[in-house]
Amino acid sequence: MKALILAAGYATRLYPLTKNFPKSLLKVKDKPIIDYILEKVLLVPGIDEIVVVTNSKFAVQFRKWARLQQAGKRISVLDDLTKSNETRRGAVGDIHFAIDKKRMKDDLLVIGGDNLFDGDLNKLISFAKKKNGPVIGVYDIKSKHEATKYGVIKLNRGKRIVEFREKPSKPQSTLVGMCLYYFPKQKLDLVKEYIKDKKGKRDATGFYIEWLRKKVDIYGYALSGKWYDIGDYKFYNQAKDVFGLKHRS
Template identity: 25%
Template sequence: MKVRKAVIPAAGLGTRMLPATKTVPKEMLPMVDKPVIQYIIEEAVASGIEDILIVTNRAKSAMDDYFDYYPELETRLLQAGKERELVEVRRAADLANIFYVRQKETKGLGHAISRARRFVGDEPFAVLLGDDIMRAEKPVTLQLVEAAEKYGASAVGVQRVATQAISRYSSVKVAPLEDRIFSVSDMNEKPTPQQMFSNYAILGRYVLTPDIFDILENVKPGYGGEIQLTDGLRELCQRNRMVAVDFEGRRYDTGNLCGFLEATIDFALENKATASWLRGFLKEKAEQLK
């Protein structure tokens, strides 16, 4: 089982980040010096992914433009001697083989994933949600790929969350297999504390077998009246083997304002161009607030 393909669902309306996302895709909001989605694609590439499908909608052509060549800009940068900027502009276009398909109606995450069927074919594939940026020594997607390949199974990325927060996620029913890896036998979408199976919540990363597509074709609308991926995964884990990986790393939900700002500050503190200035700025602000 070799995972070479990935799907990035990026067709959401970005309602948690309005009004900025009225005309700018949330995935294209700049986080320090790169758009959010570039960090996600870089994680996929670092995990051995070769081909990436981005599921978009009619308002998100900016992503297609960004991961393309821009000859006029590149010529101007070359003439101005801005070689570093030229390298970065070109690098974004050369990260991977990137393809696009539109989700013509907003029917939920499960429906968005179903749009990838022709792209995936009969291969296992990774799913990286377009809101979630992961910071880890070993890419989180790679952690899932290795577990999926070892067990010949689908894999979901999980971490423990507080009981009062579980209603924002999918809770999984697990049994231990080895350190940080569990077998999965059930799950539910956005449960109450009384309904949850465990405090382990699925957080934005998956490796799935193509069996999921037949299941999604027959899934009825669930939570919010949408085709929920969790409902399809629930049936998948009951038909075939699935593991949960308690991944090592930090997750940022950049689909909401606080998560976006938190990620921006943390990444800016690690960026050579901004780290020194930002530390001084934050210290100054902290002093003013005393």
């Protein structure tokens, strides 16, 4: 199994903090955001390689970070060859880029490089293997107003996704999709198919999930505890105040 950490965005909503520094390397308390993610990934015994996909602007900084890690597993940094927010590949584009460049043939765990969460990845993967299909991590945000900022999910009793709406004005639930995915190796080619089919919608992974839902059964696994999708100063400050305090060493 491979783990892919998405860190190729330009984080313009966090300027000037991220103008010349990658968001995933910003610190929450005493360590970078990506370190919290790495700790979670290292608890998954089946993962034999961790791939960080970034851009040309920040590749040097991530390679320096990777050299300092003593993870016991291979960490690869992949430059997606973009140099600006205007030319970015987008999240789905970077997933496709990584699968293609690394010639991935294994099950794949994908995590957004700006996501901090408490949940157990082993439980999500175990759930995915029982379902034998793609799985997205979901979170009950407990506010329909806040849900309008995310992809909103409706599950049936078997936890299969029966509806996925990207940033709806009137959400039907408070269950939202995280940037946390498990794709069985048999389904990796569907990313390439989506890229060809939906050339203009490579950034929001929600569009891919809604497209994928119509092709195969895809399931949602609810994670408990805290979750921060660090997209702007508000959530970055919240993460520093709450998540970092809880996880201090």
